[in-house]
Amino acid sequence: MKQGPQVIGALSRAPSAADGRGVVRRANLAVLLRLLRDAGPRSRARIAEETGLPKPTVTSLVAELAGLGLVREGVARREGSVGRPGALVHLDGRDIAGVGVEVSTSYLHVIALGLDGETAFESRTALAAGRAGAGAVLDLVAAAVRDCLAALDAAGSRAVGLTFAAPGVVDASRGMVSYAPALGWRDVPVVGGLRDRLGATALAVTVENDAKAGAVAEYLRARKADVHDLVCVTGERGIGAGIISGGRLLRGFAGYAGEVGHMPLGAGGRVCVCGRRGCWETVVGLGALLSDAADGTDAVHDDTVPLEERLGELRRRAAAGDPRTAEALRRVADGLGVGIALLADVLNPAAVVLGGYFSHIGDLMLDDVRTAVRDRVMAPDGGGCRVSLSTLGFTAAARGGAHLALDAVYRDPRLAAS
């Protein structure tokens, strides 16, 4: 019988010896913490019963989690509970927080969330990122993060990690934003830049694509409805997607998954910012809608006017029966339908959520999009895919980023060690 590397594996991957010592102990700590998160406070006896772990092991795991400041033992106050509550182990979200930062073309958003998902800090700064340059933006980010950390400190909490989300291709392994055309960034070393500005801090910083971070925030809602496969399409000038598959954020081999804006959907059409023709975002991006809807001198192209107002003007024209506006919206809806159908053929998501500019005007397109998806997808009834508009607004990416930072602790509770 062959052994070792010759043993043909299967799809199940496990923590293995290569992960270092104590891997199962660490995994059991994580299982216990997530059990408390997902199923609520419970006694040690019940944990032992449910997990099949011996009681002394549960006692030892709970003690380690308590030492890390992640759980407390005590009488839980649960609304609606009947009778005298016993001594329960429950999450202790007060002492640690995950931080999410989003830099978009027009704002900087910082959110800190406790282990329990409650907002511990939030700030928003207007920003002309494209004009400011990467160095100035990182200065502003560092200042906002410093404020956040000080506020957490004052509340007796501390950050265990920070996720920096930007609209572009990121290289998480090198801590870089590789290419963010909307910001005018190329190979910006975000992690190093923040480390320099924040000084020596134990804070682990990760770089993430904004659509992926936003998808995490959308998923946290969707999972309550038992949806674990979804695609979040974010529409601005460019189009990006965050893909959740089987409850996991799909990153791909080098983190480039979700670059759907450049899917080649046809030979002709407008030239894309990437230099090619036929990219999806040349059909459904904000620029395509505005160009189709109005000449270049029209006020809807004036980017000193807030986007919501300009889209509001298009809504008025559509309501007034303007044929050019209607045709422009129909074209974008058709393009969305084709692209979403394609994504549904590949990924079979239960839900597609449209964010960014779509959340402001997508209601006028939604019927056409849904029809196109139903008509174009191979699987019956569009594979069960429901298309809807995002309701998270501008907070999605920062919120998702904060959750990603916390998720590291839910995977390895020892990361919370101060």
Add this chain to the structure above:
Amino acid sequence: MKQGPQVIGALSRAPSAADGRGVVRRANLAVLLRLLRDAGPRSRARIAEETGLPKPTVTSLVAELAGLGLVREGVARREGSVGRPGALVHLDGRDIAGVGVEVSTSYLHVIALGLDGETAFESRTALAAGRAGAGAVLDLVAAAVRDCLAALDAAGSRAVGLTFAAPGVVDASRGMVSYAPALGWRDVPVVGGLRDRLGATALAVTVENDAKAGAVAEYLRARKADVHDLVCVTGERGIGAGIISGGRLLRGFAGYAGEVGHMPLGAGGRVCVCGRRGCWETVVGLGALLSDAADGTDAVHDDTVPLEERLGELRRRAAAGDPRTAEALRRVADGLGVGIALLADVLNPAAVVLGGYFSHIGDLMLDDVRTAVRDRVMAPDGGGCRVSLSTLGFTAAARGGAHLALDAVYRDPRLAAS
């Protein structure tokens, strides 16, 4: 502090109370079994050290796995080992097997693999599945499976599960092949049909799409090269894909993921079997190549001649400089390049493997395909995606199916209980 369902979760999903009692014990059994598979035989002391589990727990887990016939304790014979080997725990693959069955348009393939991945049984039956009808095909499958089970029994082994792979859309939850146009099947109850034919047997039968099962087999090779994100495109009349993402088979919400043959890539073109226009398989499917390369009366369209011979004829024409053949190959290559670029934008795989008819003639297209992918993918250098031809031939789907059956045991070793 909110608790229970209000606690906003994160991406990490854990076995939870809902999974029933003893979930951690079961997970630890699985971790230990996979450790032995992936890292080779080792002593109980070393397992305790590596996993962080107490020694008595390891002893108890090993005893349970041994009782299930999955591991043995003893002196392992390992080639190249130096010195006196100690008492090691190692996989015992002799007593259980996973069975994979593939039904294609032209053959029925059965493979049984031991827990260690060694082939325990293999058979191949010629079959005109489209003409035979589902009932007759299931009769043949049942006969071949009976032979397989008898052979395993004679060798002192037994099957723990069977995966039935077919070229079409399957509904695993209902045990059905929903739609397999190549076989002429619609809503064929495979699991029920086999249960009726095989009689009362404890054998767990699962239905799987052939491209997905094939992708599993390809992944078992790829993972040795540390590739965990790959797309396997299988080309016949239709085009299907199996997607492995982060080491996991991507199924999507209802199991329809990978229906790439019907990705809408353009408005015009041939009418697809699905009734739409613009589907990818109308450009790169076998029918498209043959129609582009030769008139309908040409011998390459004669499907009583084995496909390899007809493709061999096209190779000869291409080598002789026939311009129509060259143009037909170039068109398919271009279409492959566009579709693969699109998949690379969405999924960012490290590898795309071309199987089915591509493995017989794709070498003549590969340079063009690679160029198109490099040129069209948004991420630099095609996101690192390498395109290659499958070398597994016709065994991929049955082999992958057998591994999927075994994988269930690697996830829950107690399934091996007889």
